[in-house]
Amino acid sequence: xxxxxxxxxxxxxxxxxxxxxxxxxxxxxxxxxxxxxxxxxxxxxxxxxxxxxxxxxxxxxxxxxxxxxxxxxxxxxxxxxxxxxxxxxxxxxxxxxxxxxxxxxxxxxxxxxxxxxxxxxxxxxxxxxxxxxxxxxxxxxxxxxxxxxxxxxxxxxxxxxxxxxxxxxxxxxxxxxxxxxxxxxxxxxxxxxxxxxxxxxxxxxxxxxxxxxxxxxxxxxxxxxxxxxxxxxxxxxxxxxxxxxxxxxxxxxxxxxxxxxxxxxxxxxxxxxxxxxxxxxxxxxxxxxxxxxxxxxxxxx
Numbered sequence: 001x002x003x004x005x006x007x008x009x010x011x012x013x014x015x016x017x018x019x020x021x022x023x024x025x026x027x028x029x030x031x032x033x034x035x036x037x038x039x040x041x042x043x044x045x046x047x048x049x050x051x052x053x054x055x056x057x058x059x060x061x062x063x064x065x066x067x068x069x070x071x072x073x074x075x076x077x078x079x080x081x082x083x084x085x086x087x088x089x090x091x092x093x094x095x096x097x098x099x100x101x102x103x104x105x106x107x108x109x110x111x112x113x114x115x116x117x118x119x120x121x122x123x124x125x126x127x128x129x130x131x132x133x134x135x136x137x138x139x140x141x142x143x144x145x146x147x148x149x150x151x152x153x154x155x156x157x158x159x160x161x162x163x164x165x166x167x168x169x170x171x172x173x174x175x176x177x178x179x180x181x182x183x184x185x186x187x188x189x190x191x192x193x194x195x196x197x198x199x200x201x202x203x204x205x206x207x208x209x210x211x212x213x214x215x216x217x218x219x220x221x222x223x224x225x226x227x228x229x230x231x232x233x234x235x236x237x238x239x240x241x242x243x244x245x246x247x248x249x250x251x252x253x254x255x256x257x258x259x260x261x262x263x264x265x266x267x268x269x270x271x272x273x274x275x276x277x278x279x280x281x282x283x284x285x286x287x288x289x290x291x292x293x294x295x296x297x298x299x300x301x
Contacts (some may be wrong), residue, residue, distance in 0.1 A: 011197035044078030047216030223271030
C-alpha cells in the first residue's frame, strides 16, 4: 500500500492526508492494513493507532450504529517503518449495541488491543454536568503552530526542532502556556481549542475517528505540569499505557472543540489524566481518560 504523501503547509492537503491515513485497506475476514506515517521519530503516534483501530472496528458494524466508547491498551511501541495489521473480532451484536475487539500488530507482534462499543441512537433522560469552562474563544488566541515556530528559532537543528515546525492537520490553540513555552510548576489543568485545518466530509465515523486521533495529544503533558518538567528538554520519558473515550453526542471535528484536561494523580512512574471535550455551543460531546508511564530522565549534555 502506498504511504500518504509528504505533508505540506496547505490546510486542505494536510486534512486530506489525515483522512487518507485513517482509510484502511480491507484484506478480507475482518482484517485491515493501516497506512504508515513517517514523522522522523521512528514511532507511531498513539492517537493514530487508536483511530485506525476504531476505524477497523467501525467497518464491521451496521451504518446506523455510532461509536459510543472505546478502551485501548498500548502493549509495545509501534514502528513507523512498518504498516499495522488490524484484526477484528465480532464479539456481540444485539438489538441496540454491538461490541468489537481489535488487535493491532506489526511483524506478528501485538502493539495495541482495543475494545469498542457501538449503539443505535435512542432517546432517553438527559443531563450535563459540569458546564463548559468560561475561557477566551479561539479567535482571541494565537495558533500553537505560530508559537512553536518562534520557539523553534531558538533550538538547534535536529529531530525535535523538525517536529516543532512540522505542518499539522489540526489547528490547536492553547488557553494558557504549554510546558515547552513556560517552564516551572503549574496546576495540572489545561484548556485547549482544536479543530481540523480544513472542512471534513459529513460523516460521523470520520469525525469520531479524528477526535480519537486528537485525544492523545494533551493528557500526559497535563500530568507533568505540577513537576516543572519538560518533554522538549529531554527531562521526561513518557508513553501511553491505556486510553478510553466515551462519545456522548454528535459533533464536528472541523468546528472548534474545547479539550479540558486535568491530572488528579501521578506516582509510581505513572500519570493519570482525564479530559472533557465540549462543542463550541457548550455541549459535552466526549470524555477521555488515560494513564501513561512518566519517568524522569537526565537531559542530554
